[in-house]
Amino acid sequence: MTKEAAQPSEVELKYAIDDLAKVQESVGGDQVAGLRAGDWRELQLEDIYFDTRDGRLQMAGWTARIRANGESVLLTLKSTSPNESNNGLHTRFEMEGPATNILNPGTWPESDAKTKLDELTAGEPLRERFRIKQVRCERDLSSRTGRAVLSIDEVTYHKGNRVLGNGHVLEVELRRGKPDLLEPVAAALMSAGGLRPELRSKESTAAALLEKGAKPPKKKPRLVAGKAPGITQHDSLAEAGRKVLRFHLAKMLAKEEGTRLGQDIEALHAVRVATRRMRAAWRVFDGAFRRGRERRYVAELRRVARALGAVRDLDVLLEGAALYVESLPQDEKVAIAPLFDDWRAKREAARAGLVALLDSPWYQKFVDDYISFTTTEEAGTRSVCAVEPQTVRDTAGSRIVAAYERVRAYDRVMPWADIETLHALRIEGKRLRYTLEFFKEALPPQAADLIGWVTELQDELGMMHDADVAADLSRAFLLERAARLSPASTHSVAVFLRSRQRERDRRRGTARRVWRRIVGPTFRRTLGRVLGGI
Structure with missing residues (x-):
């Protein structure tokens, strides 16, 4: 299908669809984001992607295909480095010309695209890389200033007789006009939901699927985590700590690949939790290992945790944002979209940094060294004398009590505690929870009640913190973008900011009620029975 005006660049929005029915409903009306929507039409497309045997097109930064659409065949050359924005907009150089369904440029009519192809390949024979088959439903979107074509594609990726994915x-x-025409469309699509910006082209997706299918069978995990670390009362403090560290390292490594792929945010969440628990374990088992080894591993874990946290914190905010917009009318969804688009952009930038870290030689060296430490008995252990307390039975009680005392100390300021103080309490509560969890196998069953009560407080303070962060980021966004935002967007973001402030204050009140249980007699008596049972 030829464009109405010569376009040196392909300019398009591209999204992966998660909920097809929801997306079809959002774009099925007479208008889409104020643009007139034409009738739907269906096309059957088959694309053959090709290159030379030594990959000359890819090395030069181009991708090439011939597309069969009925009786016509079209050659398309595209640059492989699209300029992408956080709302799904792709811009890249494109050339087109007539072709035949034979993968031999000598049989194709002359065109600028064919001339460029000949220049890039230097006449080398072409070979098929893979095929992409599509059932495309498309319709025109138009206004006085331009025209675009919206399509929903059912895509299947093929290599020979093998289906790579779909x-x-x-x-x-x-098709006509300035890229500004697509901005309200992008905002409307993201607000309606059911899809997410697709950062890869279909060609890149097919190449990734082909590479994945060509990889050797998945290796066995380097560490395997059981249902629990396996601590006993008679373990030395160092070996109990090593068991805990090995257990959570195995959990981290089990979700590492999922975190790298980025298809499941819960994989990243699991890795972050594992790194947090390992950092907490070094605090809980303080004194069991040589100080230099402890400082090094804590610093390395902190570096990984910061990269994970930068992504996970935005995941949490975006999950909350998705719930917030569900009940909004369409015009308000469009108005608040710039705020959440900004968060998505920050999230993608943070994720790029995380993946770079996970793929770095430094990280691989850290993991290899840490595996060796957690699987080698006595490695890094501090020497102790015979009468120094050194077993779980002799040391767990004092460590649990110390963690509880640091939490209970907040009782003196709870009536007037500000957000920063409550956040500090949340951290101390998390440390108490982890201390109880690490020693749980060596404690009486009532320890589970203590963990549950502390977790309840931690959850309330966590949701208060999330609301406070969302309010702060919304305020910063308004201050930074005030001159560029529309009045409707400014109003919508301000309303969201106030809603997060109200949620923060509500959670603060709930947390104070939960707090009474933590410092009350039932908790203390239960704690006493747990300590007495060690």
Whole structure:
């Protein structure tokens, strides 16, 4: 299908569809983001992607295909480095010309695209890389200033007789006018939900699926975590600590690949929790290992945790944002979209940094060294004399009591505690919870009650903290973008900010009620029975 005006660049929005029915409903009306929507039409497309045997096109930064659409065949060359924004907009150089369904440029009519192809390949024979088959439903979106084509594609990726994968993709390609025409469309699509910006082209997706299918069978995990660390009362403090560290390292490594792929935010969450618990374990088992070894591992874990946290914190905010917009009318969803688009952009930037860290030689060296430490008995252990307390039975009680005392000390300031003080309490509560969890196997069953009560307080303070962060980021966004935001967007973000402030204050009140249980007689008596049972 030829464009109405010569376009040196392809300008389009591209999204991966998660909920097809929801997306079809959002774009099925007479208008989409104020643009007139034409009738739907269906196309059957088959694309053959090709290159030379030594990959000359890819090395030069180009991708090439021939597309069969009925009786016509079209050659398309595209640059492989699209300029992408956080709302799904892709811009890249594109050339097109007529072709035949034979993978031999000598049989194709002359065109600028063919001339460029000949220049890039230097006449080398072409070979098929893979095929992409699509059932495309498309319709025109138009206004006085331009026209675009919105399509919903059912995509299947093939290599020979093998199906590599499939999925649904929504694209909106600019055919006439300026890229500004697509901005309200992007905002409306993201607000309606059911899709997410697709950062990869279909060609890149197919190449990744092909590479994944060509990889050797998945290796066995380097560490395997059981149901629990396996601590006993008679373990030395160092070996109990090593068991805990090995247990959570295995959990981290089990979700490492999922975190790298980025397809499941819970994989990243699990890795972050594992790193937090390992950092907490070094505090709980303080004194069991040589100080230099402890400082080094804590610093390395902190570096990993910061990269994980930068992504996870935004995941949490975006999950809350998704719940917030569900009940909004369409115009308010569009108005608040710039705020959440900004968060998504920050999240993608943070994720790029995380993946770079996970793929770095430093990280691989850290993991290898840490595995060796957690699987080698006596490694890094501090020497102790015979009469020094050194077993779980002799040391767990004092460590649990010390953690509880640091929490209970907040009782003196709870009536007037500000957000910063309550956040500090949340951290101390987390440390108490982890201390109880680490020693749980060596404690009486009532320890589970203590863990549950502390977790309840931690959850309330966590939700208060999340609301406070959302309010702060919304305020910063308004201050930074005030001159560029529309009045409707400014109002919508301000309303959201106030809603997060109200949620923060509500959670603060709830946390204070939960607090009474932590410092009350039932908790203390239960704690006494637990300590007496060691």
